[in-house]
Amino acid sequence: xxxxxxxxxxxxxxxxxxxxxxxxxxxxxxxxxxxxxxxxxxxxxxxxxxxxxxxxxxxxxxxxxxxxxxxxxxxxxxxxxxxxxxxxxxxxxxxxxxxxxxxxxxxxxxxxxxxxxxxxxxxxxxxxxxxxxxxxxxxxxxxxxxxxxxxxxxxxxxxxxxxxxxxxxxxxxxxxxxxxxxxxxxxxxxxxxxxxxxxxxxxxxxxxxxxxxxxxx
Numbered sequence: 359x360x361x362x363x364x365x366x367x368x369x370x371x372x373x374x375x376x377x378x379x380x381x382x383x384x385x386x387x388x389x390x391x392x393x394x395x396x397x398x399x400x401x402x403x404x405x406x407x408x409x410x411x412x413x414x415x416x417x418x419x420x421x422x423x424x425x426x427x428x429x430x431x432x433x434x435x436x437x438x439x440x441x442x443x444x445x446x447x448x449x450x451x452x453x454x455x456x457x458x459x460x461x462x463x464x465x466x467x468x469x470x471x472x473x474x475x476x477x478x479x480x481x482x483x484x485x486x487x488x489x490x491x492x493x494x495x496x497x498x499x500x501x502x503x504x505x506x507x508x509x510x511x512x513x514x515x516x517x518x519x520x521x522x523x524x525x526x527x528x529x530x531x532x533x534x535x536x537x538x539x540x541x542x543x544x545x546x547x548x549x550x551x552x553x554x555x556x557x558x559x560x561x562x563x564x565x566x567x568x569x570x571x572x573x574x575x
Contacts, residue, residue: 364429366467371482378480381544385507386415388537393514402518414503421496430486431472433457497556504549511542
């Protein structure tokens with residue numbers, strides 16, 4: 359069963375999501391035209407390389423949309439508190455609602471989120487108990503797509519044989535070098551940023567699991 363839809367009214371967050379979407383769209387449109395299709399036509403790469411790139415691109419944008427619109431674990435009004443868990447709940451001094459411990463109030467979203475990790479402007483949503491796994495998926499698929507893009511950019515210049523023919527009447531081929539430099543720069547930024555974020559998230563999860571085991575033992 360899918361998570362409830364959750365939208366945050368934040369123009370700054372919309373701009374961040376739009377920026378990520380533009381980067382995704384840029385590489386999804388131009389990398390196949392500049393590298394994949396010409397290389398495939400001359401027999402340098404198999405068709406599986408093209409399909410693999412598009413699959414990675416689809417998984418990346420779908421995970422972005424899901425992480426951006428999924429409910430992170432918003433506390434409902436007048437939540438029912440089990441008698442056995444009352445001691446683990448506390449009052450939020452901002453929204454005057456009872457919330458379980460490890461919940462936090464997000465000033466951008468305007469409500470408390472269960473096990474809130476942080477508010478991420480790049481998805482315009484909080485990362486909490488219900489959508490944390492979707493955020494990790496987004497980090498993973500973004501790394502995959504960015505790494506694949508960097509690999510293709512590198513092979514295009516330093517490994518593959520020169521193309522025998524180019525259609526110089528097409529805009530993308532006239533500006534090939536500049537466009538690939540832009541792609542490479544965006545790939546380095548996205549891959550480096552997402553790799554560090556994914557690492558810190560995984561380390562945080564493993565640390566929390568270890569602390570829970572020590573507490574229960």
